[in-house]
Amino acid sequence: MKDAILDVQKAIIDLNIDDIRQLVQTCLDEGIEPLAIFEDGISKGLEMVGEQFEDGTYFLADLVMAGEVVKEAMPLLMEKLDRESSAKKGKVILATVNGDIHEIGKNIVGMLLSVNGYEVIDLGVDVPPEKILEEVKRSGSRLVGLSVLLSTMVGSIKEVVDTLTEAGLKDKVKIAIGGACTSEKLKKEMGADAYGETAIQAVKIFDELQASL
Amino acid sequence: MGSVSLIPGGKTRSFKTDTLLLDALLDMGLHIQTACGGKGICGKCSVRAEGALSEPDENEKNLNVEKNGFRLACRSRILGDVSLYIEENETSVLNKALPSFNPDDTYAAAIDIGTTSIVVALVNLASKTSAELATVMNPQRRYGHDVISRISSAADMDISDTMSNLVQDAVLHTMSAALKDLGIPFGHIKRITFSGNTTMLYLLFGLDVSPLGMYPYRADHTDFADSEIAEKPALTGSLKIKRVFPDATISALPVLSGFLGGDLTGGLAVCHVKGFTKNAFFIDLGTNGELFLTDGRGRIFAASCAMGPALEGMNISCGMTADDGAITHVWVESSELRYSMMGNGSPRGISGTAVVDLLAIFLETGIIRRSGTFSRDLENRRLPSPARCEYTSASKKIRLWGDIGVTQKDIRNVQLAKGASLAASRLLLGQAGSSSEDIERVFIAGALGRNLSMDNFKRLEFIPDFPNAEYHYLGNSSLMAAQEACLDETFITRAMELRDRAQEVNLSALPEFNKEFINALDFK
Numbered sequence: 224m225k226d227a228i229l230d231v232q233k234a235i236i237d238l239n240i241d242d243i244r245q246l247v248q249t250c251l252d253e254g255i256e257p258l259a260i261f262e263d264g265i266s267k268g269l270e271m272v273g274e275q276f277e278d279g280t281y282f283l284a285d286l287v288m289a290g291e292v293v294k295e296a297m298p299l300l301m302e303k304l305d306r307e308s309s310a311k312k313g314k315v316i317l318a319t320v321n322g323d324i325h326e327i328g329k330n331i332v333g334m335l336l337s338v339n340g341y342e343v344i345d346l347g348v349d350v351p352p353e354k355i356l357e358e359v360k361r362s363g364s365r366l367v368g369l370s371v372l373l374s375t376m377v378g379s380i381k382e383v384v385d386t387l388t389e390a391g392l393k394d395k396v397k398i399a400i401g402g403a404c405t406s407e408k409l410k411k412e413m414g415a416d417a418y419g420e421t422a423i424q425a426v427k428i429f430d431e432l433q434a435s436l
Numbered sequence: 437m438g439s440v441s442l443i444p445g446g447k448t449r450s451f452k453t454d455t456l457l458l459d460a461l462l463d464m465g466l467h468i469q470t471a472c473g474g475k476g477i478c479g480k481c482s483v484r485a486e487g488a489l490s491e492p493d494e495n496e497k498n499l500n501v502e503k504n505g506f507r508l509a510c511r512s513r514i515l516g517d518v519s520l521y522i523e524e525n526e527t528s529v530l531n532k533a534l535p536s537f538n539p540d541d542t543y544a545a546a547i548d549i550g551t552t553s554i555v556v557a558l559v560n561l562a563s564k565t566s567a568e569l570a571t572v573m574n575p576q577r578r579y580g581h582d583v584i585s586r587i588s589s590a591a592d593m594d595i596s597d598t599m600s601n602l603v604q605d606a607v608l609h610t611m612s613a614a615l616k617d618l619g620i621p622f623g624h625i626k627r628i629t630f631s632g633n634t635t636m637l638y639l640l641f642g643l644d645v646s647p648l649g650m651y652p653y654r655a656d657h658t659d660f661a662d663s664e665i666a667e668k669p670a671l672t673g674s675l676k677i678k679r680v681f682p683d684a685t686i687s688a689l690p691v692l693s694g695f696l697g698g699d700l701t702g703g704l705a706v707c708h709v710k711g712f713t714k715n716a717f718f719i720d721l722g723t724n725g726e727l728f729l730t731d732g733r734g735r736i737f738a739a740s741c742a743m744g745p746a747l748e749g750m751n752i753s754c755g756m757t758a759d760d761g762a763i764t765h766v767w768v769e770s771s772e773l774r775y776s777m778m779g780n781g782s783p784r785g786i787s788g789t790a791v792v793d794l795l796a797i798f799l800e801t802g803i804i805r806r807s808g809t810f811s812r813d814l815e816n817r818r819l820p821s822p823a824r825c826e827y828t829s830a831s832k833k834i835r836l837w838g839d840i841g842v843t844q845k846d847i848r849n850v851q852l853a854k855g856a857s858l859a860a861s862r863l864l865l866g867q868a869g870s871s872s873e874d875i876e877r878v879f880i881a882g883a884l885g886r887n888l889s890m891d892n893f894k895r896l897e898f899i900p901d902f903p904n905a906e907y908h909y910l911g912n913s914s915l916m917a918a919q920e921a922c923l924d925e926t927f928i929t930r931a932m933e934l935r936d937r938a939q940e941v942n943l944s945a946l947p948e949f950n951k952e953f954i955n956a957l958d959f960k
């Protein structure tokens with residue numbers, strides 16, 4: 224891989240917000256494809272930030288910072304990426320479920336999805352199932368991400384699944400869940416389609432859900 | 437099914453297969469110590485056992501208890517018939533060194549129902565003295581270690597009833613054993629006052645806890661004065677305690693909302709009784725932190741925050757409560773780490789106060805950075821002996837004495853706790869329109885022991901720096917208030933009046949909460 228791309232990757236890992244723009248510009252000046260800069264530099268860097276988060280080296284503030292660094296770099300690439308990639312990835316509706324108002328994890332997921340080309344519709348916290356149904360109908364989005372931290376409110380996931388089922392939309396929409404009290408087992412119990420243990424996994428999960436539609 | 441038989445007493449009871457031996461013993465009314473909360477590090481729950489139990493796990497093997505036929509009750513599961521060698525009468529629940537109680541006097545009991553443990557104190561109504569009789573594990577712990585998981589479990593009505601019975605049985609068993617030991621007739625107990633967080637009181641009185649676990653965490657039932665309880669047969673009807681102590685009036689401290697319970701109202705009332713009614717800041721440090729401040733005009737603002745159990749040593753890899761075998765205090769002397777501990781022998785774990793000391797030392801010596809991350813070049817650096825770094829691919833750890841150490845994850849859990857309390861304190865100050873300079877007195881209550889080094893506590897910034905304040909360590913404000921309420925019939929009414937004046941601020945609903953929380957995670 225070209226050194227200039229590795230520098231971008233390193234800047235993401237080191238949360239170097241001051242130099243990221245210049246480093247991306249250097250890549251472009253050297254004639255490197257924007258898609259390669261994004262995938263091998265930025266995405267790969269974020270992945271490694273995620274690994275460091277999982278072993279405890281990085282913490283919440285670092286994830287937020289990583290998002291800021293990526294945001295700083297994206298305008299340089301966005302325009303060219305849009306033109307090149309045939310279509311943007313899909314729309315994702317994100318919400319913290321009814322009865323819960325914790326949103327740090329959901330916000331990090333939203334940030335990661337949007338820098339990875341998804342259009343994110345964030346409905347906020349304490350969102351009733353009807354509102355999610357309404358947004359699915361309005362936006363035509365077929366991907367929904369639900370966040371829940373309080374184990375008392377896991378039933379709210381089922382309510383969303385049931386509401387979509389009643390409206391005859393369940394087969395057309397894929398639901399991913401995440402948050403402190405969620406698990407693979409809970410996913411099955413609630414009838415959701417995917418579960419992510421950490422925010423970093425979100426992009427991969429939604430890519431797979433998108434492909435399965 | 438399986439069974440547990442106690443030898444030589446002969447008591448036998450059946451249990452479902454896979455029941456934790458510890459839960460079975462608690463059900464059988466035995467007093468078992470679990471300082472590490474069931475992590476299998478403190479070894480306090482070891483019992484000599486024979487029969488069908490699960491294989492010992494790594495922790496049990498490390499402690500090397502099994503060679504003499506001993507097993508850790510907190511790690512062993514019942515697979516069939518089990519015999520245990522336990523002298524039932526040896527397991528006296530009483531704390532040592534109790535003052536003498538005159539059996540002819542009249543008494544009251546102050547009972548603090550904590551999520552983790554239940555503390556029973558006896559109050560002599562004649563001499564106006566009181567003493568803590570016993571601390572026992574809250575047997576509801578099998579339905580979860582924190583209030584949220586208890587509320588989830590209580591969605592099943594049978595489990596909700598079981599939890600109500602378990603806690604009443606634990607209180608009754610402890611009280612009757614203690615009173616028999618002291619020779620005090622049950623009829624001499626004239627008053628029983630409970631305190632606890634809202635969920636614990638709801639479960640005790642058999643109320644529906646489901647609204648408490650759901651935003652906006654409303655509590656419809658907030659008063660538990662004796663008249664209140666007498667008027668609602670539903671509450672007393674379920675109360676076995678009333679049947680065993682028919683001569684006692686039963687009441688509990690009021691609560692403010694789902695997450696502001698007896699720690700807060702108790703602290704509020706105690707501070708006011710002491711005359712600190714203005715420019716005071718109070719925080720009860722616990723899994724759920726509860727705080728209030730009074731401004732210069734005496735207005736009261738209250739809030740809660742989710743701290744997690746780090747200060748109780750529960751989500752710390754080598755954490756345990758301040759009990760025999762626990763390191764409670766650590767300091768540096770001629771570039772070596774020194775410690776003091778409870779009891780003798782080699783230390784088994786570290787208590788919350790020692791965790792605070794260690795992190796402050798790590799910060800001062802550059803072992804961790806302001807962000808809480810272990811410094812990069814630790815392998816090549818001289819650390820205060822016996823600290824040495826152990827990096828594996830999966831985790832990073834500073835090893836201290838024996839197996840005891842601090843991991844990166846431990847530090848993160850302390851940061852989550854202090855981030856929550858610091859952000860909550862700053863936001864509450866902001867909502868009240870007060871500044872940290874205005875505060876004249878700071879009261880710290882809760883899980884940490886009296887060994888808390890105030891300097892190290894301040895170094896880690898669990899709360900903002902209050903430059904003009906005197907700091908006081910209050911201890912268990914909830915129990916303290918219950919004791920006061922036993923002696924002073926107007927105390928609960930006054931606590932209710934103060935509670936009514938308090939304005940609750942729902943901090944996590946504020947738009948700036950997340951940013952404030954993330955900013956508060958770093959050390960200074």
